[in-house]
Amino acid sequence: MPAPRFRPVAEHAVLVEFADRIDADAQATVHRLDRALAAAPFAGLREAIPAYVSLLVAFDPAVTDHKAVGRHLGRLLAGAAPAASPPATHEVAVCYDAALAPDLAAVAAQTAMSPEAVIAAHLAGDYAVAMYGFAPGYAYLSGVPEPIRLPRKAAALRGVAAGSVIVAGAQCLVTTLTMPSGWWVIGRSPTRILDSGAERPFLFEVGDRVRFRRIARDTFDAATA
Amino acid sequence: MTGARLVVRAAGPHCTVQDAGRPGMGRFGVPASGPMDRIAFAAANRALGNPAGAAGIEVSAGGLTVDCVAGRVGFAVAGGGFVVDQDGRRGGSWMTGVLAAGSTLAIRAGPWGSWTYLALAGRLVVPRWLGSAATHAPSGLGGGRLSAGDRLEIEDAGPGPVAPGPITVSLHARPRPVLRVVMGPQERFFEPGSRALLVEATWRQTEARDRMGVRLSGPPIAPAAALDMPSEPVARGSVQVAGDGVATVLMADHQTTGGYPKIATALDCDLDGFAQLRPRDRFVFRAVTPAEAVAAARLRAAGLAAYLAALSRGGAGR
Numbered sequence: 269m270p271a272p273r274f275r276p277v278a279e280h281a282v283l284v285e286f287a288d289r290i291d292a293d294a295q296a297t298v299h300r301l302d303r304a305l306a307a308a309p310f311a312g313l314r315e316a317i318p319a320y321v322s323l324l325v326a327f328d329p330a331v332t333d334h335k336a337v338g339r340h341l342g343r344l345l346a347g348a349a350p351a352a353s354p355p356a357t358h359e360v361a362v363c364y365d366a367a368l369a370p371d372l373a374a375v376a377a378q379t380a381m382s383p384e385a386v387i388a389a390h391l392a393g394d395y396a397v398a399m400y401g402f403a404p405g406y407a408y409l410s411g412v413p414e415p416i417r418l419p420r421k422a423a424a425l426r427g428v429a430a431g432s433v434i435v436a437g438a439q440c441l442v443t444t445l446t447m448p449s450g451w452w453v454i455g456r457s458p459t460r461i462l463d464s465g466a467e468r469p470f471l472f473e474v475g476d477r478v479r480f481r482r483i484a485r486d487t488f489d490a491a492t493a
Numbered sequence: 494m495t496g497a498r499l500v501v502r503a504a505g506p507h508c509t510v511q512d513a514g515r516p517g518m519g520r521f522g523v524p525a526s527g528p529m530d531r532i533a534f535a536a537a538n539r540a541l542g543n544p545a546g547a548a549g550i551e552v553s554a555g556g557l558t559v560d561c562v563a564g565r566v567g568f569a570v571a572g573g574g575f576v577v578d579q580d581g582r583r584g585g586s587w588m589t590g591v592l593a594a595g596s597t598l599a600i601r602a603g604p605w606g607s608w609t610y611l612a613l614a615g616r617l618v619v620p621r622w623l624g625s626a627a628t629h630a631p632s633g634l635g636g637g638r639l640s641a642g643d644r645l646e647i648e649d650a651g652p653g654p655v656a657p658g659p660i661t662v663s664l665h666a667r668p669r670p671v672l673r674v675v676m677g678p679q680e681r682f683f684e685p686g687s688r689a690l691l692v693e694a695t696w697r698q699t700e701a702r703d704r705m706g707v708r709l710s711g712p713p714i715a716p717a718a719a720l721d722m723p724s725e726p727v728a729r730g731s732v733q734v735a736g737d738g739v740a741t742v743l744m745a746d747h748q749t750t751g752g753y754p755k756i757a758t759a760l761d762c763d764l765d766g767f768a769q770l771r772p773r774d775r776f777v778f779r780a781v782t783p784a785e786a787v788a789a790a791r792l793r794a795a796g797l798a799a800y801l802a803a804l805s806r807g808g809a810g811r
Contacts, residue, residue, distance in 0.1 A: 275678035278730055278758040279786035283678040290723045317519040317726035319750050324519070324726035329790040334783045400522035401724055401750030403631065404623075407522075408724075445632050462521075464622050464634075470521045 272297075272345060274338040279329045280314070282337045287321040294321040295398065297345075299475040304344040310337065318474045319399045355396075357477040360442060360459045362390075362433050363488035368456035375435070375452050379416055387482065389416045390433075390454060395440060395478040400470075405444035405462030407472045412438050424450035431456050431492075433480075458483075458491035497564030497615070497650040501643040502597070505555015507703060509628035510619045510636025511610075513546025518623060519726065519749045526627040526635065526745050529608045529704060529768040532797060533572030533666050537612035539804040540569040540589050540660045541653045548619050548626040548636055549612040550645075554771075556601035557611065557639065561592040567614030567653015568592050571660050573606015573769055587660040589653050605668060606769045614651040630704040630746045663800050665793065669766030670776045672742075672759050674732060675786050679722065679754035683734070687714040691732070691756055692778050696740075700772045704746040706733075707767075713738030716754050724752045730759035732778075744768065760786050762793040 275283040284301065287294035302318045305325065312331030317324040327337050364372060364387045376383045395409040412435050420436040425448060428434065432443045434451035441451065444462040461471045472478070483491075511534065514527025528534035528551055535545040543549075550557065552575070568590055570577050575586040578599040586609045592598055600609060619626045619636035626636035637643075680688055694712050701708035715738030727733065731743045733753045742759060757778065759767065770776060781789065 276675055276783035276786075277678050277728055278675050279760050279762065279783070279790040281728055281758075283725065285678075285725075288722070315517045315519050317749060319726050320723040322723075322725045324728065326519070326728070329787045330794050333787045399724070399750060400520060402522065402748055404518075404523040404629065404634075405521060445634075447631070469623055474520060 272341075274334075274341065276334045277324065281324055281326040282334050282341065283322055283324050284341055285322045290320045298323050301341065301345060302474065304347070305341070308344060310340045319401070355475045355477055356473065357479065358471060359479050359481050360457055361483045361487075361491070362455040362457045362480045363483050363485055364455045365485040365488070368485075368488070369454050371452040372454045375416060375418060375454055378418055381415065386416055386454065389413045390435070390440075391480050391482060393440070393480070395480075397472045397474050397476045397478065398439075399474055403445055403447055405470060406441055407461055409440040409478050410438055412440050418452060420450040421452065422450075424448040428453060429456065431458065433457050456488065458488055495564060495650050497566035497592070497613075497647040498562050499559040499592070499645040499647070500562050501639050501641055501645070502558040502560055503641055504557050504639040504643075505553050507551075507553035507555065507630070508557050508639040509551050509630060509704075510548055510617070510626050510639070511551045511628060512548040512626040512636070514627045514745070515623050515625035522749050523623060524629070524745065524747050524749055525729070526625070526629050526704075528610065529745055530572050530610070530666065530765040532663050532765045533608070534610045534612075535801055536660060536663060536666070536804055537569040537571035537610040539801050540571065541567055541612055541614040542651070542805070543612060543614065545801060547612070548617040549610050550639065552600050552609045552611055554602040554607055556599070558597065558599040559611075559645070561594050561596045561598070563594050564647070564650055565591065565593040565652070566647050566650040567657070568598070569612045569653065569660060570600060570609055571612070572609035572666065574604040575606060575609040576601050576603040587662050589657045589660060591652060591657060605771070607771055608768060613645075613647045614653040616648040618646040618648055660804065661800075663797070665766060665797065666769070667766060668769040668771075668774060669763055670770070670774070671763075671779050672767050672776055673763050673779050673781050673786065673789065674757035674759050675783050676757045676780055677755070678758070679725075680756050682716040682718045682722070682754035683714060683756050684717045687717070688756065690714055691740075692780050695775050695777055697775055698770050698772050702772070704744055706741045706743045706747060709740045709742065711740065714740060714756065722752060722754060724750045727751045727755065728758055730761055730764050731755040732757045732759060742767070760789060762790045
């Protein structure tokens with residue numbers, strides 16, 4: 269296991285870092301500590317925010333402090349991993365209809381693949397929820413297959429529709445809001461990752477697995493009607 | 494049940510509905526949002542006998558004018574040094590009053606401050622998103638951004654304090670020319686000279702500021718190391734530095750993760766006063782240890798609790 273570094277953040281948080289670069293072991297350790305903390309919270313815990321190789325643990329400074337929080341996290345890291353249930357797997361529907369996939373042709377051209385081969389590669393990926401960020405419900409899914417990894421576009425495009433399935437590098441994301449994005453739009457999903465009215469508003473927990481399933485345009489239209 | 498209705502005649506940019514915010518959803522990419530100056534917001538509510546976190550209106554320096562078209566409702570304006578004009582009677586913010594049908598309330602920027610708060614005695618009927626009426630400005634979700642023609646309904650409208658009048662101004666509601674920080678968590682990306690410069694230089698806020706963050710004007714403090722750090726979680730108050738060396742302080746609607754290094758993080762208990770600075774106002778960063786930061790937060794929380802308790806006991810209406 270990588271040696272953790274505890275970094276104080278203002279008066280109210282500790283950032284636990286496990287690596288300087290994205291690394292599978294570090295990511296697994298972040299998820300392990302996140303689950304252990306949820307199972308054994310300390311008094312004054314406000315929230316834990318996981319990212320690729322780090323976990324931000326926010327606390328109420330009226331109740332505890334950085335040193336006490338660091339000791340608690342150190343004990344959790346030294347302890348046996350909690351008997352965590354295996355991560356959930358979610359199936360996310362995606363329609364690759366050209367009208368909903370404005371960048372599919374460009375991705376095909378840049379990777380010297382046919383659009384169908386790009387779709388097949390995207391569907392073959394085994395994705396994991398690495399973290400949320402950028403905007404509410406924006407879950408970064410790692411696991412885009414090598415052949416269709418592209419750097420992001422030179423400039424972000426405004427008004428990328430909610431539900432867009434976008435890729436850049438090894439990351440894939442299903443947008444929840446209409447926002448600017450410089451990633452490649454290769455499809456649209458009717459699956460809502462963020463549903464404010466639901467009892468559990470967010471479909472994914474960090475660490476969960478995701479598979480994409482292709483749907484036809486009429487299925488997409490029926491689902492979003 | 495008595496109600497009152499206001500209609501927005503004019504609203505400057507960045508006038509939004511806020512409440513205590515939606516903390517605890519950072520792991521899902523959702524910032525807490527809520528008021529830029531939480532102290533003034535709580536003061537406005539408490540002066541009316543509302544819960545401190547009841548939904549109210551955040552008013553930017555662009556101002557807000559509302560017409561009361563039905564009913565009668567107590568109101569409070571607290572935060573900054575704004576001008577409050579009710580039907581031609583002019584005074585300053587930090588006051589309570591009563592709005593009745595036919596009355597017009599105009600709030601505009603005054604001698605100091607960037608944000609003020611309009612609280613209404615009763616329950617403001619506004620949309621909620623993820624359990625809170627706080628507006629997340631980048632998406633507009635929550636209670637929402639105000640614009641001309643919008644209607645505001647108040648349920649269970651009450652008269653407010655028995656004797657309308659001034660609200661005692663919190664010491665901590667003043668603009669703070671000193672922003673205390675704990676260095677890091679990514680100060681290692683910066684040369685020692687840049688780290689020293691952060692606390693030695695004089696800084697100013699720029700016009701490039703909104704509910705997400707405030708871009709600063711000061712000496713460039715470009716990160717020395719290549720910007721290849723993986724995205725990390727970020728807190729309100731992070732002093733984030735882009736590749737060009739320009740620093741930004743992240744505020745209420747900040748993104749929850751980011752790949753720019755944070756040279757330092759401002760104490761949360763200093764951010765309300767920091768938000769009340771205006772563009773071109775000078776300020777300095779002062780580095781404190783984590784233990785000093787915790788002690789400062791505890792001192793501030795105790796002072797604030799006593800102040801708000803005094804307002805609730807009617808200290809508002811003298």
